Amino acid sequence: MSAQPVTDSDLLAEWAAVLDQFERDLVAVEAVLDGEIESLPAESNAGWMVPVVRGPMPEELQPRAQQIAERQHATQTAIANRMRSARGQQAVVRLLDGGPQRPVYLDVQA
Numbered sequence: 001m002s003a004q005p006v007t008d009s010d011l012l013a014e015w016a017a018v019l020d021q022f023e024r025d026l027v028a029v030e031a032v033l034d035g036e037i038e039s040l041p042a043e044s045n046a047g048w049m050v051p052v053v054r055g056p057m058p059e060e061l062q063p064r065a066q067q068i069a070e071r072q073h074a075t076q077t078a079i080a081n082r083m084r085s086a087r088g089q090q091a092v093v094r095l096l097d098g099g100p101q102r103p104v105y106l107d108v109q110a
Contacts (some may be wrong), residue, residue, distance in 0.1 A: 006054045015061050018051040022068050026075060033078050 028044055031037045057065060 008058065011053070011055045012058050012061070014053045014055075015057045015065075018053060019061060019064055019068060021051070022072075026068060026071055029075055029079075030071075033075065033082070 025044060028037075028040050032040060
């Protein structure tokens with residue numbers, strides 16, 4: 001039994017499906033960052049799998065792929081900035097909280 005040859009339309013459909021999934025995931029993360037939703041749906045936390053395609057990306061999809069990659073980079077930067085801000089806010093809270101209460105005076109006659 002020989003494998004069917006991969007046609008240009010097959011590759012176009014496979015790569016379009018991969019880009020569709022990347023874009024759905026990206027839209028969900030952007031919605032969380034924009035405050036539109038509180039968290040990602042449970043199924044999006046199932047773990048990422050490397051997409052399997054049977055050939056190179058068709059040239060006509062490369063601009064879309066580049067746009068998605070740029071949006072992913074911007075989203076990664078936004079997440080890193082939010083994490084940095086949260087760490088700074090935690091440090092301020094620790095300073096204001098004072099940490100565990102320590103005795104101020106020591107009773108040496110007890």
